[in-house]
Amino acid sequence: MNSKLKQAMTLGGLALASGLIARHAFRQARWFDYRGKVAVVTGGSRGLGLVLARELVDRGARVAITARTQTDLDAALLELRDRGGDVTAIACDVRDPVAVEAMIADVLNTFGTIDVLFNVAGIIEVGPLDAMTLDDFQNSMATNCWGALHTALTVLPEMRRRRTGRIVNVASLGGKRAVPHLLPYAASKFALVGLSNGLRTELAKEGILVTTICPSLMNTGSPRNAIFKGQNRKEYAWFSIGDSLPGMSMDARRAALQILRACQYGDREVIVHEPWNIAIRLQSLTPGLTQELLCWMDRVLPEMGGIGQRAARGYESQSTLSESWLTARSQQAAVENNEMRPHP
16 A cells, blocks of 8 residues: 555545544534423324333423324323423314414413424324325325424524524424335325424524434324224234234334434434434445335235225224234334224
């Protein structure tokens, strides 16, 4: 090896090391403590939103949870206050910008400020393309993408006034790679990823950091209240089993801890997953092969039929498989995370 090549390699190594050190220092400088901070959690009455609210309360944050159903909020509020939390609960449909404005005004009236917004509220519809209607796509977009935009735009004046704030948009790994039989969900989550990354680009200069979260499958217990179409019992069976299997889904609390950490450091985009999740590695290394495997997956999923374009909740689509030992983890998570009460 000649001296010039050695010198170039040495300089390259030094530059890389300097970059990593600078990145670490910059990331550390953005870190903050949740204690005393005011956090709004949409979709905070159930599932991942409730798990995040618990962790925020345990860290000393003042928390406002919001969801569409008051009875769900009342149950979550009682639990969070029993944990010692300074918590308020406000019924709000994030699809309605007027309702969002009223909700944010209520939070500001109660706590005086908003430091962090966690956009968790969302819906998921499962079934083949032929079972989906245009309304399904519009409803998914209205909740999963427009809902996050409504809340983000409404908290911006307060955050801009103080030139600081954090917004965390919980998208999905399904917003990076479309899984069959989840097309309205995937389309809306792809849109949310783009929106969230764009907000990050334009708001960073104002001291407002936007983090995009793309979780892999999580064991929150939410399949009970997801929407199923076509052969709904078969669709619910494969979906609830996948949500429950340890190798495919991750514990909701572990996911929440990764999300809270990403927010604290102001990270740009984080794929939330267990380190041993082979599907994540496969997608990163061989996206083309992953797409082909998803095409083959579609061939073995239930064909169109059953209830067709009509919709049924998971708890209305139970079968021997969906109520077996294969879904024990998901059933337990549903009890723990306030998912046993039916959605309206």
